[in-house]
Amino acid sequence: MARPLDRRQLLVLAAAAAAAASSPVFAQAYPNKAVRIVVPQPPGGGFDSVGRLLADRLGKQMGQGFVVENRAGSGTLVGTDLAAKAAPDGYTLLVGSVSNLALNPGLYPNLPYDSLKDFEPIGLAVSYSYTLMARKDLPFRTLQDVVAYAKANPGRLLYASAGNGSGQHVLAAALWHLAGVEITHVPYRGAQPAYQDLLGGRVDLFFDLSPTARVQVDAGNARALAVSGPARNPMHPDVPTVLETRVAQLELESWFGLFAPARTPADVLARLREAFGQVVAAPELGESLAKGGGKPLQLTGEAARAVVRRDVERWAPLVRTLGVRAD
Incomplete structure (x- = not known):
């Protein structure tokens, strides 16, 4: 007949059970509610079309609603800053582009967000x-x-x-x-x-x-x-x-992709990047983007980050040199 557990053994088992219940294995899987995709411009145009295209396909891929929220104002500043300051839980994402992430740092002397520090790239889908x-x-x-x-x-x-x-x-x-x-x-x-x-x-x-x-x-x-x-x-x-x-050493393509606020949990980022990679790898999506005049991209994580960093470091100083300012 088994001996009854003593007080010390009972405490150890209780602690183990509590740890297991709070571990990712027992937590509700991400996403368990709707995810909003912030588009920092009005409906219509490149930001909006890419946002809606990705929202539709990610929703089907992840089995949860992805909802576009147009937050225009001051060019692309209002929506981009909103996403930068959102809770880093994976339930607010941003459509990012050359415009709001690479050009704005040169256009605005007091930009309220840092394109490289305040966002985690999920992936880049297309460039024009x-x-x-x-x-x-x-x-x-x-x-x-x-x-x-x-x-x-x-x-x-x-x-x-x-x-x-x-x-x-x-x-x-x-x-x-x-x-x-x-x-x-x-x-x-x-x-x-x-x-x-x-x-x-x-x-x-x-x-x-x-x-x-x-x-x-x-x-x-x-x-x-x-x-x-x-x-x-x-x-x-x-x-x-x-x-x-040979008139100038100049080249630029306007890329579009999805970004999460910095400090979003690593497991959530990994889940999003996996789903994003599957979405952009679908042949029908590539054909749709190419038919619309875009160059399909399949860049996630560090590969996407390298493109963003390259263009921020190339274009922000040049824009300052030009003395260009936004309205």
Whole structure:
């Protein structure tokens, strides 16, 4: 007959049971409630479309709701800062891009978040190049021709942007700075009015995301001079990269991905990265992104962090040098 347990043995067993009950094995698996994905811009556009695409697929992959929450304001500042300061529990994620994570540190002298310290990358899903367009009747066929004219006629040419501090503004300003030319900036409130004046011949040049630019280029309403990526864009296979033109050592693609607040538990990050990797590896997602003019990416964890760090370290100092400020 077994001897009854003494008081010391009972205490040891009770402690072991309590530890087991509080261990991850016994805890409810993540996620056990809806996860919000903060999109720091209004509905529509690159941030929103990528956020909704990932929300839909991650929800199916993880068996829990992923809900997009548009938190616009001050460009991308309000939503990005909200995500940076959210509880680091895996239930608030951010759609991050070159715009809010790599350019903002140069645009704002007192940025309320640190792109590298305040976020943990889950992964990057897609990137888009920009296309430099000229009005269709501009008497220059190449970027080299534009730069040669601008050197001889400082300030005569006009380039549009979607607003001070927008990606279109920063990229074009960097190009003209590196090429050593002066071209006059004409900021608009959004891309649509910029297109109206480019097509109407009231401005000469406009750098916009390639998927949007493609519509006007294919229709013959504007002429493509160069693309900003490291390689030619399949949508414009005959258009050289800026690097190929040798006008400037400049290349930029606007990537989009998911980020969690710093100090999110390692096991939650691992679960998110695993699910994200499975989602972006799906052939149908890659085909959908490519059809929309994007370059599918399958970067998670440290690989994604390396891309973010590279662009923060490259672009934030350059933006400060340019003296560009957001509206």
